[in-house]
Amino acid sequence: MHFKRFLDIKPEISNLFIVFINNKVLYDLNEKTFLLNSSYLNFNNFNFKKIGIAEDNGIKIYVIDLSNESFNFADQGYQSLVEYDLRYLMTILSEENLSLVGRANQLLHYLKSSKHCGYCGSIMEFDSDEEAMFCTCNNVMVYPRISPCVLALIKKDNQILLARNALFPEGLYSALAGFIEISETAEETVKREVFEEVSLKVNNINYYSSQAWPFPSQLMLAYTCDYKSGEIKVDGKEIIEAKWFDIDNLPNTPPNSTLSGRLINSCILDR
Numbered sequence: 651m652h653f654k655r656f657l658d659i660k661p662e663i664s665n666l667f668i669v670f671i672n673n674k675v676l677y678d679l680n681e682k683t684f685l686l687n688s689s690y691l692n693f694n695n696f697n698f699k700k701i702g703i704a705e706d707n708g709i710k711i712y713v714i715d716l717s718n719e720s721f722n723f724a725d726q727g728y729q730s731l732v733e734y735d736l737r738y739l740m741t742i743l744s745e746e747n748l749s750l751v752g753r754a755n756q757l758l759h760y761l762k763s764s765k766h767c768g769y770c771g772s773i774m775e776f777d778s779d780e781e782a783m784f785c786t787c788n789n790v791m792v793y794p795r796i797s798p799c800v801l802a803l804i805k806k807d808n809q810i811l812l813a814r815n816a817l818f819p820e821g822l823y824s825a826l827a828g829f830i831e832i833s834e835t836a837e838e839t840v841k842r843e844v845f846e847e848v849s850l851k852v853n854n855i856n857y858y859s860s861q862a863w864p865f866p867s868q869l870m871l872a873y874t875c876d877y878k879s880g881e882i883k884v885d886g887k888e889i890i891e892a893k894w895f896d897i898d899n900l901p902n903t904p905p906n907s908t909l910s911g912r913l914i915n916s917c918i919l920d921r
């Protein structure tokens with residue numbers, strides 16, 4: 651599998667399509683796949699938004715967006731198509747497939763958000779050598795953007811700090827998270843975010859692992875750190891609750907398919 655970006659498409663040959671409709675991904679329950687063969691799909695036209703995202707043994711893989719198209723489920727060669735939320739797919743796919751469907755979501759977002767030049771407002775062209783959107787006004791090349799974020803898991807003796815984000819479902823706790831600021835190192839972000847969100851100071855910041863997070867285009871960098879000083883005081887906006895939990899008695903945490911889930915579990919295994 652080679653990751654590439656391309657716009658050209660030959661409808662007369664078989665391609666593989668990852669199909670998005672209103673932010674949901676089409677999945678065939680019989681074949682257990684989101685990679686749909688274009689020969690088995692029936693379209694009125696090929697005017698939908700599309701971008702090639704990879705090539706596998708000469709077969710091109712595209713992500714396409716049918717949100718504004720008429721697509722008749724009964725007319726398709728696949729008999730058991732359902733629409734799945736990307737977050738649900740994350741819990742059932744292998745790491746390789748997750749990477750591919752995540753890439754599809756990110757590049758679809760790139761295609762939709764890079765239509766006009768940010769300098770002059772003209773419609774941008776696709777440069778196939780650079781695999782990026784291009785405008786002649788300032789020789790601007792716009793590549794897909796990734797936003798780096800940190801996850802911070804604070805340790806204190808036999809306890810870890812877990813928090814509830816205002817957007818979390820009831821009862822779910824996770825590590826702290828935040829976007830890296832312009833000019834900041836990831837370790838500086840860990841210190842700043844921890845202080846902003848729960849008023850604690852930390853040290854011994856150690857890198858754990860990373861994960862592409864396609865909602866829509868983050869790269870999560872996970873760190874562990876040690877409690878240094880301070881009393882927990884949540885910011886009340888992003889974080890509504892934070893407390894120390896014994897490693898032996900943790901609340902509901904994210905699944906192992908997510909980096910935050912693996913980061914939290916690494917502390918249990920580390921003991």
Ligand SMILES: [Zn+2]
Nearest residue numbers: 767770785787
């Ligand atoms: Zn321009």
